[in-house]
Amino acid sequence: MTRYLLRQLSLLLVTLFLLTVLSFSLGYWFPGDALVNLSGIQTLDSALYQQVASSRGFDSNILVQYFRYLGHLLQGDWGVSLQDGTPVWNEVKARFPATMELAVLASILALLLGIPMGIISALNLGRWPDRFLMGLSLSAYSIPVFWLAQLFILVFAVNLQWFPIAGQINPLYNIEPVTGSIVLDLARADHPAKSAALLDVLRHLLLPLLVLAVMPATLLARLTRAAMHDVLRRNYIKSARAKGLTASQVIFKHAVPNTMQSVTRDLGVIFSFLITNTMITEVIFSWPGLGSWLIRSIYERDYPVMQAGLLTLAALILLVNVLLNLLHAWRYPQIRQELYANA
Amino acid sequence: MLSEGLLYCAEGNPESFNPQLVTSGTTLDMTANLLYDRLIEYSDEAKEYVPALAESWQINEDGTEYSFTLREGVEFHQTRYFTPTRPLTATDVQFSFERWLNTDHPFHLISMTGYPFFSAVGLDRLIQRIEVKDDHNFTIHLHEPDSSFIANLATDFAVILSAEYGEQLVAEDNRVALDNLPVGTGPFKFQHFRKDVSLSYRRHQGYWQGAAKSERVVFRIIPSDHKRILMLLTKDCDIVPYPPARDLDDLDARDDINLYSTVSPNTAFWAFNTQKPPFDDVRVRQALIHAIDRESIVKAVYFGHAALAQSILPNTSWAHFSDEDAYTFDPVAARELLADAGYPNGFSMNIWALPVQRAYNPNARKMAELMQSDLANIGVQVNIVSYEWSTFRRRLADGDHDSVLIGWSGDNPDPDNFFRPLLSCAAVLSGSNRARWCEPRFDRLVMSAIRTADRDERLAFYREAQELLNNQVPLMPIVHSMRYKATQPYIEGMHLEPYGGTRLLNTHKGQP
Numbered sequence: 001m002t003r004y005l006l007r008q009l010s011l012l013l014v015t016l017f018l019l020t021v022l023s024f025s026l027g028y029w030f031p032g033d034a035l036v037n038l039s040g041i042q043t044l045d046s047a048l049y050q051q052v053a054s055s056r057g058f059d060s061n062i063l064v065q066y067f068r069y070l071g072h073l074l075q076g077d078w079g080v081s082l083q084d085g086t087p088v089w090n091e092v093k094a095r096f097p098a099t100m101e102l103a104v105l106a107s108i109l110a111l112l113l114g115i116p117m118g119i120i121s122a123l124n125l126g127r128w129p130d131r132f133l134m135g136l137s138l139s140a141y142s143i144p145v146f147w148l149a150q151l152f153i154l155v156f157a158v159n160l161q162w163f164p165i166a167g168q169i170n171p172l173y174n175i176e177p178v179t180g181s182i183v184l185d186l187a188r189a190d191h192p193a194k195s196a197a198l199l200d201v202l203r204h205l206l207l208p209l210l211v212l213a214v215m216p217a218t219l220l221a222r223l224t225r226a227a228m229h230d231v232l233r234r235n236y237i238k239s240a241r242a243k244g245l246t247a248s249q250v251i252f253k254h255a256v257p258n259t260m261q262s263v264t265r266d267l268g269v270i271f272s273f274l275i276t277n278t279m280i281t282e283v284i285f286s287w288p289g290l291g292s293w294l295i296r297s298i299y300e301r302d303y304p305v306m307q308a309g310l311l312t313l314a315a316l317i318l319l320v321n322v323l324l325n326l327l328h329a330w331r332y333p334q335i336r337q338e339l340y341a342n343a
Numbered sequence: 344m345l346s347e348g349l350l351y352c353a354e355g356n357p358e359s360f361n362p363q364l365v366t367s368g369t370t371l372d373m374t375a376n377l378l379y380d381r382l383i384e385y386s387d388e389a390k391e392y393v394p395a396l397a398e399s400w401q402i403n404e405d406g407t408e409y410s411f412t413l414r415e416g417v418e419f420h421q422t423r424y425f426t427p428t429r430p431l432t433a434t435d436v437q438f439s440f441e442r443w444l445n446t447d448h449p450f451h452l453i454s455m456t457g458y459p460f461f462s463a464v465g466l467d468r469l470i471q472r473i474e475v476k477d478d479h480n481f482t483i484h485l486h487e488p489d490s491s492f493i494a495n496l497a498t499d500f501a502v503i504l505s506a507e508y509g510e511q512l513v514a515e516d517n518r519v520a521l522d523n524l525p526v527g528t529g530p531f532k533f534q535h536f537r538k539d540v541s542l543s544y545r546r547h548q549g550y551w552q553g554a555a556k557s558e559r560v561v562f563r564i565i566p567s568d569h570k571r572i573l574m575l576l577t578k579d580c581d582i583v584p585y586p587p588a589r590d591l592d593d594l595d596a597r598d599d600i601n602l603y604s605t606v607s608p609n610t611a612f613w614a615f616n617t618q619k620p621p622f623d624d625v626r627v628r629q630a631l632i633h634a635i636d637r638e639s640i641v642k643a644v645y646f647g648h649a650a651l652a653q654s655i656l657p658n659t660s661w662a663h664f665s666d667e668d669a670y671t672f673d674p675v676a677a678r679e680l681l682a683d684a685g686y687p688n689g690f691s692m693n694i695w696a697l698p699v700q701r702a703y704n705p706n707a708r709k710m711a712e713l714m715q716s717d718l719a720n721i722g723v724q725v726n727i728v729s730y731e732w733s734t735f736r737r738r739l740a741d742g743d744h745d746s747v748l749i750g751w752s753g754d755n756p757d758p759d760n761f762f763r764p765l766l767s768c769a770a771v772l773s774g775s776n777r778a779r780w781c782e783p784r785f786d787r788l789v790m791s792a793i794r795t796a797d798r799d800e801r802l803a804f805y806r807e808a809q810e811l812l813n814n815q816v817p818l819m820p821i822v823h824s825m826r827y828k829a830t831q832p833y834i835e836g837m838h839l840e841p842y843g844g845t846r847l848l849n850t851h852k853g854q855p
Contacts, residue, residue, distance in 0.1 A: 084538070094537075157577045164579045166570070171541045171561040172348035174534075286565065288540045296539075 040304035079304035097181035099289035106212035114217035118224020137218035166286035268321035348559035352580035375499035379527035406488030420532035438506035494757035556851035607826030608753035614777035630680035652820035689722025703750035740774030780817035
């Protein structure tokens with residue numbers, strides 16, 4: 001395991017390094033002055049410009065510039081926005097938790113929906129529950145997330161008036177944004193109407209979470225179904241049945257854990273899809289996360305913000321994939337054996 | 344908790360919390376009348392200027408000295424960053440005015456954008472000095488008489504700040520906070536702002552006109568007009584300003600939405616860059632104007648919710664003069680004029696279309712497309728140009744355009760507000776003269792009009808100025824539009840003023 005851990009961590013470091021190289025190069029590839037693109041500082045004052053240039057190594061060669069860039073990045077100096085001059089890192093700090101809040105809760109919801117759906121389908125292969133669930137998942141999978149969001153808004157918010165359609169909470173509750181994640185902010189806030197505020201948060205969360213969870217849930221259902229189908233044909237299941245184990249013992253002790261092995265392997269890919277959809281969902285539901293910020297910065301050609309957004313999201317997806325690989329290898333020793341055999 | 348607050352869905356982020364620094368209507372709506380007060384105000388009901396922070400004022404005989412007496416016991420906001428120890432005095436007025444007047448003032452250079460309104464109307468060149476007599480009396484000395492002076496004092500821009508807060512910031516070496524963490528005397532005080540999300544205000548208990556009816560006001564930042572209307576329908580917003588023209592009829596027909604409207608003295612116009620050929624030829628300008636079917640623009644872009652303009656000055660102004668013949672739709676005459684000017688086969692030009700929605704122009708791109716097909720009929724090929732808003736304004740001020748679709752909203756009821764900032768030679772230099780049109784005769788007329796206080800004399804000057812505009816056509820007025828706000832039915836005490844930003848002193852939630 002240690003060898004595998006080290007291999008994964010070195011992979012993470014190398015990829016993160018390549019990512020910062022790419023992000024640094026963007027400063028040169030975007031139109032305009034690379035120093036302005038990287039630092040976000042626009043000034044006509046040549047003394048100030050010189051000061052920024054020397055602090056970022058722009059009086060030296062490109063290698064020095066890159067390492068200075070890395071230094072600034074690690075110190076939390078991610079430059080300032082070209083649009084309003086606010087420090088990019090402060091925004092990242094406030095917005096990343098909001099994005100994670102949506103992504104994590106939607107992942108949990110997707111797991112809770114998708115995996116039981118897949119198991120039920122596999123156990124009823126070819127019969128009506130299977131056909132119904134697979135039909136449902138195929139149609140849900142075919143609906144683009146932006147369209148689903150509009151549909152939900154029209155039905156549940158505009159016509160039925162059950163849910164609000166923008167933001168994390170009714171701002172009149174006056175929850176001070178500290179972490180950026182409304183659930184955490186509310187938990188730590190000392191608020192006179194805490195339960196009413198919590199209910200309001202849940203009403204704000206439900207539509208975006210549903211919209212986000214649909215695609216990963218359907219993907220998970222299909223993966224689980226296929227994996228379970230495969231597992232159920234294995235000899236050890238047959239022998240477990242032959243030994244006289246009850247159906248539920250066979251399923252929950254033997255079939256499901258083995259099914260989860262191949263499902264875990266694909267969770268990383270599903271998470272990447274989920275993050276992409278989170279960007280779109282944030283824009284539609286005015287969720288103050290990284291996605292809505294990144295998309296607006298693209299319209300406004302705010303290069304420091306674009307770099308920061310891309311770097312954060314790419315690093316997040318990378319990290320989640322590495323962690324899932326580690327989890328997979330730790331939980332299922334036979335995977336490690338296969339990897340070593342190949343190595 | 345929820346019943347004591349208002350949710351106002353604004354169309355954008357405020358650029359600053361100090362109206363002295365900006366001209367954008369979005370920022371004024373969210374700051375000017377909520378955080379601050381002015382010395383005097385214009386009452387649309389009484390059609391005259393009424394006391395606000397100044398209880399009374401006197402003008403000397405030459406019209407060059409204005410002496411004011413301040414109201415006593417006006418309290419500044421107490422916030423987490425400032426605790427006032429004294430009420431409003433004349434030094435606060437002096438501090439607030441010298442901030443933009445005096446280049447040596449400790450806060451003058453803090454503004455990265457200058458003081459655009461004051462320089463456009465020339466107040467910084469008009470005021471000679473401010474003389475403080477005692478705590479509540481002061482005199483403003485002008486270089487020359489100006490009948491628009493009082494009107495300019497009543498605009499949203501002429502707010503009064505706290506000199507004591509200024510001293511504290513100088514001591515803390517944190518001068519930029521003056522515009523970001525505001526302190527004023529208005530009905531609401533600043534609480535917190537999160538860009539792109541919301542801006543919160545709380546009631547100022549000691550407000551001199553009596554405390555506001557709502558405990559809290561929260562502005563939600565929602566740039567999409569479509570989304571603002573959806574949020575009104577789902578009760579995510581209590582008040583929605585500038586509903587889009589396409590939705591007005593629907594909103595008006597609904598029982599569960601209240602739609603308020605007021606005349607808003609504004610003009611959308613099409614300005615030609617008169618320093619560039621062929622637009623320096625008056626016949627070309629006239630030809631282009633006669634080629635445009637303005638009535639179908641009113642139908643297609645404003646859905647009929649706007650009045651066709653016959654002058655740059657709105658039809659609600661006492662100095663308005665309309666000439667029905669100057670801007671008629673007449674393609675035959677247009678072709679003849681074009682041939683006279685030496686372009687029988689037309690030419691090609693660009694139209695710059697305003698990239699944001701404004702009350703006077705909700706969809707400039709669509710308008711430009713309609714005009715493109717009208718102009719094609721007389722052989723003029725049009726290329727529509729649009730940039731991101733800040734680039735657009737910068738390149739426009741540089742004079743890179745052939746023609747532009749833009750507009751102007753009145754800041755005060757004085758007719759001068761539509762002439763000098765838009766068409767004077769000084770405005771060519773400051774960049775707000777979009778036609779880059781400099782006509783000494785016009786300048787003489789509008790300057791004569793502000794040197795006298797007699798309304799009949801001024802009327803004669805303004806009439807002549809408008810006739811000159813109708814002959815020279817540096818720009819084509821398009822429409823004067825209304826200003827709308829939509830609210831939930833349980834919102835009470837809404838009142839829309841024709842001039843200036845939003846007022847919410849008496850607005851509150853009633854029984855749902």
